Amino acid sequence: MHSFWIIFKQAFMTKARTKSFIITTIIVAAAFFLLANLPNIIESFQGEDDGQVLHVIDESGGLTVQLQAQLEQSESDIQAMPTDLSEEELKQGITEGTIESYLVMEEGNTLSARYVSESANEIGAGAEVENAVQAIQTAMTAERLGLTDAEVGELFTPADFAREAVSESSKTEEELSQARGLVYVLILLIYVAVIYYPNMIAMEVANEKSSRVMEILISSVSPVKHMFAKIAGIGTLGIVQMMIFGIAGYFAFKTSGSDMAEGFFSVMGFSEIKVSTFLFAILFFLLGYFLYAVLAALLGSLVSRTEDVQQLMLPMMFLIIISSFIAFSGIGMPEAGYVTISSFIPFFAPLVMFLRVGMLDIPLWEPLLSIAIMLLTIGVLGWFGARVYRGGVLMYGSSQSLKDIGKAIRLGNKK
Amino acid sequence: MALSVEHATKKFGDFTAVDDLSLRVEEGEMHGFLGANGSGKTTTFRMILGLLDPTQGQITWNGKPITYESSPIIGYLPEERGLYSKMKVEDQLIYLAQLRKMSKVDARRETAAWLERFEVPHYAGKKVEELSKGNQQKIQLIASLVHKPSLIILDEPFSGLDPVNVGMLKSAILDVQKQGATIVFSSHRMDHVEELCDDMSILDHGKVVVSGSIREVKRNFGKQNVRLKIDQDLASLSRLPGVENYTKTIDGALLQISDESSAQSILEEAMKLGQLRHFSIEEPSLEEIFIAKVGKAYA
Numbered sequence: 224m225h226s227f228w229i230i231f232k233q234a235f236m237t238k239a240r241t242k243s244f245i246i247t248t249i250i251v252a253a254a255f256f257l258l259a260n261l262p263n264i265i266e267s268f269q270g271e272d273d274g275q276v277l278h279v280i281d282e283s284g285g286l287t288v289q290l291q292a293q294l295e296q297s298e299s300d301i302q303a304m305p306t307d308l309s310e311e312e313l314k315q316g317i318t319e320g321t322i323e324s325y326l327v328m329e330e331g332n333t334l335s336a337r338y339v340s341e342s343a344n345e346i347g348a349g350a351e352v353e354n355a356v357q358a359i360q361t362a363m364t365a366e367r368l369g370l371t372d373a374e375v376g377e378l379f380t381p382a383d384f385a386r387e388a389v390s391e392s393s394k395t396e397e398e399l400s401q402a403r404g405l406v407y408v409l410i411l412l413i414y415v416a417v418i419y420y421p422n423m424i425a426m427e428v429a430n431e432k433s434s435r436v437m438e439i440l441i442s443s444v445s446p447v448k449h450m451f452a453k454i455a456g457i458g459t460l461g462i463v464q465m466m467i468f469g470i471a472g473y474f475a476f477k478t479s480g481s482d483m484a485e486g487f488f489s490v491m492g493f494s495e496i497k498v499s500t501f502l503f504a505i506l507f508f509l510l511g512y513f514l515y516a517v518l519a520a521l522l523g524s525l526v527s528r529t530e531d532v533q534q535l536m537l538p539m540m541f542l543i544i545i546s547s548f549i550a551f552s553g554i555g556m557p558e559a560g561y562v563t564i565s566s567f568i569p570f571f572a573p574l575v576m577f578l579r580v581g582m583l584d585i586p587l588w589e590p591l592l593s594i595a596i597m598l599l600t601i602g603v604l605g606w607f608g609a610r611v612y613r614g615g616v617l618m619y620g621s622s623q624s625l626k627d628i629g630k631a632i633r634l635g636n637k638k
Numbered sequence: 639m640a641l642s643v644e645h646a647t648k649k650f651g652d653f654t655a656v657d658d659l660s661l662r663v664e665e666g667e668m669h670g671f672l673g674a675n676g677s678g679k680t681t682t683f684r685m686i687l688g689l690l691d692p693t694q695g696q697i698t699w700n701g702k703p704i705t706y707e708s709s710p711i712i713g714y715l716p717e718e719r720g721l722y723s724k725m726k727v728e729d730q731l732i733y734l735a736q737l738r739k740m741s742k743v744d745a746r747r748e749t750a751a752w753l754e755r756f757e758v759p760h761y762a763g764k765k766v767e768e769l770s771k772g773n774q775q776k777i778q779l780i781a782s783l784v785h786k787p788s789l790i791i792l793d794e795p796f797s798g799l800d801p802v803n804v805g806m807l808k809s810a811i812l813d814v815q816k817q818g819a820t821i822v823f824s825s826h827r828m829d830h831v832e833e834l835c836d837d838m839s840i841l842d843h844g845k846v847v848v849s850g851s852i853r854e855v856k857r858n859f860g861k862q863n864v865r866l867k868i869d870q871d872l873a874s875l876s877r878l879p880g881v882e883n884y885t886k887t888i889d890g891a892l893l894q895i896s897d898e899s900s901a902q903s904i905l906e907e908a909m910k911l912g913q914l915r916h917f918s919i920e921e922p923s924l925e926e927i928f929i930a931k932v933g934k935a936y937a
Contacts, residue, residue, distance in 0.1 A: 226709075229736045237725070435720025439781065442687045442714045443737040445706045617689060634650070634690075 226444045227452045234456025238423065239463075248464055252471035259475035277352065278306040278313055278325035286328045286359065293355035301351060317341055326352060334360040402500070406581035407554055409504040410574055412465065414547045417511040417573060420461040421519035422536065424454060428523030428616075429532045437616045446616055447609040450524075454516045461512060462505075503580045503590070510597045511573025515539065517601060521608040524615030525627045542570045550574035557582040567593050569600035639665035639700050641686070641789060641820055646695035648681050648844075655681040657844040658695070663822055663837065665788075668815050670831035671824035672928060673841030679824045680717055682841070683791050686822070687714055699789055710739040713787035717794050717824075719778050723767040727753070727777055730766065731784055738785040745784065752780040756806060772803050779807055783814055790814065792823035796830055808834065828924040838924075840931055847931045856921050859930070864901055866890040866908055867916035875907055890916065894926075 238244055257264075279287045284305070291303040306313065306325065316322030317339065324340035336356045338349050365375045428450075431437045440449055522535045549571055553562040557579055566576040566589075576593040579585055614634030618627065643661040647654065656678040663669040673679045684690040686697055688704045697704060704712070722730055728749055735745035753759045756776045766774060779795060795811070796804045812834065815821055825831050831838055832852060840848040848855055861882065866872060867890040875893060876884035880900025885892045895901060901919050908914050 225739060226737050229733070233733055431722075434723055435716065435718040436722050437720065438689070438716040438718070439714060439720055439734060440737065442689055442712070442716075443706075443709050443734065448706075617684070 227448055230444065230449055230452035231456040231459075234427070234453045235460050238427075238457060238460050244460075244464075248467055251468055252475075255468070255472040255475040259472075259478075275300075275323045276302045276304055278308070278322060279303050280310060280313070280325065280327045281305055282328070283330045286330065286334075289359050289362075290326075290328075290352075290355055293358045294351065297351065297354060297358075299351045299355070314339070324349075326356075328356075334363060402582055403554060405500060406578060407551075409500070409581065410547075410550050410554075410578060412468075413504065413508045413511055413574055413577060414543070414550070416461055416465065416508055417515045418540070418543055420457055420512055421515040421539075424457050424516050425519040425523035425532050425536055426529060427453060427457070428520050429526050429529045432524065432526070432616055433528050441613075441616055446613045450517075450520050450609060450612050451605070454513065454520060458509070458512055458516065461508075465508070500581050503577055506594070507573045507577040507580075510594065510601070513601050514569065514573065514597060514604065515543065517604045517608045521604075521611045521615070521628075524612040525618070525631060527618075546571040546574045550578045553578050554582065567596060569597050572597050639820075641697075641699050641822065642701075643682070643686065643697045644695050646682070646685055646692040646697055648678075648685060648690060649693045655844055656685065656692075659841075659844070659846055660695075661839060661846070661849070663820055665820050666815065666818050667836045668811075668821045668823070668834055670835035670838040671822065671841065672828065672831060672838065672924070673824070674932060677841040678844040679841055680793060681844075683714075683793055683822070683824075686791060687712065708789075709737075710785060711788045712738075713782040713785065713790040713819075715778055715782040715790075715792045715795055719774060721766045721774065721778060721781070724765055726763055726765055727769070728762040731777065731781055734781045735785045738787070740785040748784045748786070749780070752784055755810065756780065772799055775799055776803070776807070779810070783810070788819050790819050790821045790823075792821065794824055794826060797826055804830075828928065832924050840928055842932045848927060852924070855924075855927060859922050859927050861894050861896055861922055861926075861930075862898060862901075863920040863922060863926075864893040864895055864904055865916065865918045865920055866893070866904075866914065868908060868912055868914050870912035872908065872911065874911075875904055878903055878907060894922075 279290065281287045287303050287305045294301050294303060303326075308316075310325075310327065313322060313325045317324070324338065327337040327339070329335050334356060336352075338352050340349065361375070370378075428437075431440065518539050519536065522539065523532060526532055526535055546565070549562060549565050553559060553575060556562070562575060562579065565571040566579050568575075572593045576590055580590050611628050611631045614631035615627070617634055618631055641661070641663040643659055646656055646659045648656040659678070659682060661669070671679050671682070681690065685692050686704065688706070688708075699708060699711075702708075725733075728746075731749040731752075732742060732745040735748065736742060740748070750759065750762070753762055758773055758776060761769060761773060761777070766777060769777065775798065779792075782790060782792065792811070795807060799807065808830070811821065811823075823834075835852060837851050838849070838855060839846050850858070865887075866875075869889075872886070872891040873884070875881060875891065878900065880895050880897050881893050881904070882896050883894035885894075893904060895904070898919065905914075905917055908917065
């Protein structure tokens with residue numbers, strides 16, 4: 224057990240001390256703070272902006288006042304101002320940049336208005352002005368038809384629209400949209416983690432092999448112990464890094480105090496954090512990690528040069544990518560048949576079963592069965608991987624392919 | 639207390655890498671392994687270390703098979719040098735010693751002592767990749783000795799070193815042997831084997847072709863060399879009975895004889911030819927034995 228901890232510690236510490244690891248961790252944590260404070264930052268840049276001045280060419284004269292009232296009501300900071308300049312002069316102004324925009328209003332049967340600014344696809348101000356003009360138009364029409372304010376109000380009452388699901392395992396729409404955000408983020412995390420950390424293992428193993436230090440290592444401790452200690456060490460590193468991200472993210476949004484953070488929390492379903500979802504996320508992260516880490520160690524032990532790792536890892540990457548396709552497409556329809564089936568296939572289960580657990584109220588035996596299948600697979604793969612690893616680490620040759628697995632087993636074979 | 643290899647055979651598919659190899663190295667002895675590339679030296683070493691299991695036969699240390707339980711008492715210097723290139727020398731040596739179950743405190747002290755001995759204490763905090771090849775080699779040797787093993791396997795310990803460093807490493811290995819360690823090593827250089835070893839083996843295609851103490855091997859080889867220095871041509875001597883080989887040298891000739899008794903008649907014949915300045919009977923060199931047994935030059 225002693226040497227297990229030595230390798231464990233070494234795998235953990237050397238990776239944790241690398242510049243790339245520290246920098247990645249800091250950048251991601253900083254990104255959380257940046258994201259959380261984005262609205263504040265944007266505001267601070269727009270601080271001096273007192274609102275744009277909208278020049279209005281108004282034949283009738285009364286419309287500008289109405290427009291200004293409407294804009295104020297909708298809390299817009301656009302200032303509507305009547306102008307004596309001709310349209311030609313205003314256009315000139317826009318081209319020169321002295322004027323931001325102007326509006327030509329004419330009152331006929333219906334209100335007609337033309338909003339002119341430097342670029343037609345400008346969304347913000349144009350939409351605000353359009354809404355205001357629309358409101359004036361509505362008010363005018365109501366007046367013409369002789370409707371009272373109450374009648375106008377009634378006219379715009381939205382329909383009472385609710386969604387209900389028949390399936391028992393389905394959550395209510397409100398619950399779903401809350402769960403969706405959280406599950407999405409967590410699936411993304413598990414996905415990144417099962418790519419990133421097992422890759423680290425494969426690189427590490429290939430590196431030890433190509434630098435030939437492997438032969439010393441496995442003459443000191445058994446390859447199997449070495450493999451599992453390494454997997455455990457990097458796995459712990461992964462958990463620590465994820466925890467740092469989690470804590471950084473939490474504090475970033477808590478301390479930013481911006482409206483958006485609150486909005487983000489409620490939309491993402493963080494306002495009522497479901498402990499079980501997080502526990503499942505950690506569990507499926509660990510299972511997924513071990514499953515792919517064993518596979519990665521096995522593949523890493525087959526190559527002689529680190530350059531060949533990626534090539535041999537390709538089939539494994541495909542498995543992860545396919546499972547991510549299933550999981551991400553399943554967010555929209557978690558009850559689809561292919562989602563259910565693939566949640567019991569060991570290589571897809573970490574992402575897909577987590578999706579189902581997070582999105583649906585499925586009976587407990589389903590995730591338990593899926594976990595049991597994964598544990599069994601990890602066991603079989605661990606046993607098989609250890610055999611390949613034992614021979615693979617002694618094998619040096621030019622061509623590396625999956626066919627070498629057989630060669631490795633024969634080389635490492637007892638007898 | 640001895641390393642014993644009994645009828646060890648290792649097959650990879652149809653290929654027999656080591657064929658019925660038997661070997662006994664008594665405690666505290668140094669055994670030299672000679673053999674061309676691909677003759678099965680590294681495979682034998684890997685079997686001794688337990689990295690590979692013999693297809694047949696068994697290998698024991700003090701009567702017990704060598705397993706990872708024996709890890710603390712074994713030191714290994716692989717033919718292909720291997721260290722973490724990005725790890726600091728001191729950290730690396732301590733880590734490898736710890737894997738051999740040495741305590742961290744002891745490992746730190748021993749590492750410092752060895753670096754001192756090899757005159758490279760200032761490399762302790764450097765990364766291995768920053769070191770020259772010769773210095774990396776020193777670190778590699780320290781890694782195989784630092785945990786005070788009692789059975790040491792050194793695969794080509796001196797290759798790629800300058801004479802000064804070879805001397806330094808040789809004396810270190812001899813010191814370790816004096817302290818009681820059993821050492822098996824292979825070398826490209828016959829003179830290293832001749833100088834360091836008590837016993838030796840020559841491997842060819844997985845088989846031991848010669849084995850025993852160096853003196854024994856030379857005596858059993860039977861043939862000896864007669865060196866003559868004379869101005870006259872000695873070609874006629876090659877026709878004498880017992881002369882197996884005649885080589886003309888700058889100042890005379892080198893004759894290989896199958897029996898010491900032939901030397902007398904050579905001397906008499908040579909004296910008849912002219913003024914003999916030098917006559918000596920020499921033991922065969924390991925190189926000659928190797929060439930005779932394996933049928934080709936070693937390196």
